[in-house]
Amino acid sequence: MTQIVQWLGWIALTLTLSACQPDRPEPKLEPVGETRVTLERGQCEKSGGAFHQLTKSGAYVCQRIPRDAGKPCTGEQDCEGACLARSMTCAPVVPLVGCNEVLTNSGIRVTECVQ
Numbered sequence: 001m002t003q004i005v006q007w008l009g010w011i012a013l014t015l016t017l018s019a020c021q022p023d024r025p026e027p028k029l030e031p032v033g034e035t036r037v038t039l040e041r042g043q044c045e046k047s048g049g050a051f052h053q054l055t056k057s058g059a060y061v062c063q064r065i066p067r068d069a070g071k072p073c074t075g076e077q078d079c080e081g082a083c084l085a086r087s088m089t090c091a092p093v094v095p096l097v098g099c100n101e102v103l104t105n106s107g108i109r110v111t112e113c114v115q
Contacts, residue, residue: 037060040060040062041060043062044064047062047064048065049062049064050063054097054115056115061095061097063093063094063095063097065094066081066090066093066094068080069091069092069093070089070090070092071089072088072089073089073090073103074088074103074107075105075106075107076103076104076105077105078090079091080094081093081094081096082096082100082102082112084100084103085100085101085102085109086101088103096114097115098114098115099111099112100112100113
């Protein structure tokens with residue numbers, strides 16, 4: 001009989017303690033699919049950008065015109081985005097998509113591809 005009383009006591013104690021657990025808020029899940037695209041499009045356009053879907057990858061990109069677009073440059077450090085090798089000017093949009101000849105920080109001409 002004593003063992004049964006002890007066992008019931010442990011069960012009651014366990015149930016009582018488990019009821020004392022603090023309520024934890026549900027984790028907030030990030031939006032996905034069309035909801036996410038709509039949200040990102042709104043944020044992009046609100047910041048002055050243009051929202052595009054890339055044709056090869058199907059990914060979306062928010063492009064904006066940087067303050068230094070068209071400014072002369074000798075390397076990437078002179079621009080918010082890329083320094084275009086042919087014109088030696090800062091790229092007209094950020095990010096620059098596709099394959100482009102750009103100048104690195106040290107002025108070396110390289111082909112940069114962003115698909």
